[in-house]
Amino acid sequence: xxxxxxxxxxxxxEGEDAVINCSSSKALYSVHWYRQKHGExxxxxxxxxxxxxxxxxxxxxxxxxxxxxxxxxxxxxxQLSYSGTYFCGTxxxxxxxxxxxxxxxxxxxxxx
Amino acid sequence: xAQVTQNPRYLITVTGxxxxxxxxxxxNHEYMSWYRQDPGLGLRQIYYSMNVEVTxxxxxxxxxxxxxxxxxxxxxxxxxxxxxQTSLYFCASSSEFMNTEAFFGQGxxxxxx
Numbered sequence: 001x002x003x004x005x006x007x008x009x010x011x012x013x014e015g016e017d018a019v020i021n022c023s024s025s026k027a028l029y030s031v032h033w034y035r036q037k038h039g040e041x042x043x044x045x046x047x048x049x050x051x052x053x054x055x056x057x058x059x060x061x062x063x064x065x066x067x068x069x070x071x072x073x074x075x076x077x078x079q080l081s082y083s084g085t086y087f088c089g090t091x092x093x094x095x096x097x098x099x100x101x102x103x104x105x106x107x108x109x110x111x112x
Numbered sequence: 113x114a115q116v117t118q119n120p121r122y123l124i125t126v127t128g129x130x131x132x133x134x135x136x137x138x139x140n141h142e143y144m145s146w147y148r149q150d151p152g153l154g155l156r157q158i159y160y161s162m163n164v165e166v167t168x169x170x171x172x173x174x175x176x177x178x179x180x181x182x183x184x185x186x187x188x189x190x191x192x193x194x195x196x197q198t199s200l201y202f203c204a205s206s207s208e209f210m211n212t213e214a215f216f217g218q219g220x221x222x223x224x225x
Contacts, residue, residue, distance in 0.1 A: 102147075
């Protein structure tokens with residue numbers, strides 16, 4: 001039940017906005033977002049819990065629609081430092097099984 | 113400095129030769145896990161541990177073993193490595209089993225020939 005991320009890859013120019021989607025076929029309890037730069041470890045961005053909340057982190061924000069079983073990551077006025085691969089990780093509801101299942105990732109490349 | 117340390121960073125080995133990848137965290141975290149990362153497949157969980165002496169299988173546990181004798185250490189053991197275990201491995205830890213930030217180690221690139 002790996003979540004599906006879209007798009008698989010995106011190329012933007014610096015200053016443009018991007019949206020990365022994460023969808024699950026199962027009901028979700030939480031969604032985790034990470035960014036991984038080439039050759040480095042994934043780095044935590046944010047967690048969204050069941051309840052439809054939206055979180056923000058500088059110019060990166062995310063929403064979680066539990067009814068639609070999906071989350072979206074919004075990157076506003078993208079910077080060169082935003083380049084990397086973004087992963088969503090989902091925890092399924094209602095029976096929490098202590099696992100986070102990650103999607104295959106979305107590669108984001110920002111051009112100057 | 114809070115960190116998760118994996119060793120070695122790079123390893124080339126031959127089929128069938130037992131190996132251990134070490135993972136240590138200095139944050140007193142209870143939850144630790146191992147992932148493998150393969151092109152186009154994302155991060156897949158191998159094993160996880162909620163506390164000392166408590167471990168459980170993730171999504172791809174075949175061919176791997178783990179142990180959690182101390183809170184800070186969570187080694188990954190490949191008893192008889194095979195070429196399909198060639199991958200990039202990450203160890204991660206978090207303060208709780210869910211709903212908190214996971215800290216990842218720098219990764220171990222394993223090649224089995």
